[in-house]
Amino acid sequence: GDSVTQMEGPVTLSEEAFLTINCTYTATGYPSLFWYVQYPGEGLQLLLKATKADDKGSNKGFEATYRKETTSFHLEKGSVQVSDSAVYFCALRSNYQLIWGAGTKLIIKP
């Protein structure tokens, strides 16, 4: 069945460092891909999405490109801030439901 694999955490970086959180997927057909974020004490929020190959989703300085050839949707940010500390979930939409990765906890130190 369809699945999502993302890098294990926690990922610890210093402020202003470059961030990459890897996400790869297996799916039949052409799924839509998403990154969700959960800040401490808050609910999950949609961060960005891409609906077809080569699309780039972006929001709040984060970017991810839908790579069909490598079945990947890696999350990147050029310069992270302490406020980016959160848990990040990669997901794909298969038929009528979302398939989720296990989540990656990101810790940014000042």
Added chain:
Amino acid sequence: SQTIHQWPATLVQPVGSPLSLECTVEGTSNPNLYWYRQAAGRGLQLLFYSVGIGQISSEVPQNLSASRPQDRQFILSSKKLLLSDSGFYLCAWSVPGQGETTNEKLFFGSGTQLSVL
């Protein structure tokens, strides 16, 4: 504006005890409602979804049940908790989609961390 409330935030229960987690949505009508669970180190798993009062679909067999007694109220229950029920439970809602599709814009509650001892 729409808001979703989920409680309690944390819960410690002994094995064999009952469970009731409640979720309510405000500011919208006839939402799709969902219960997800995240076990340690695993992705979010859809447990139940509901497209209307009294309409519950179960995605996985388990000793949990869900009910929707009112349009904007979704309750997750168990008569006897198991150790394997420990995890992080999230309630979510979305605007009903077209046909059998769902809108990917899910709005989540803040979650309940359940520890079964």
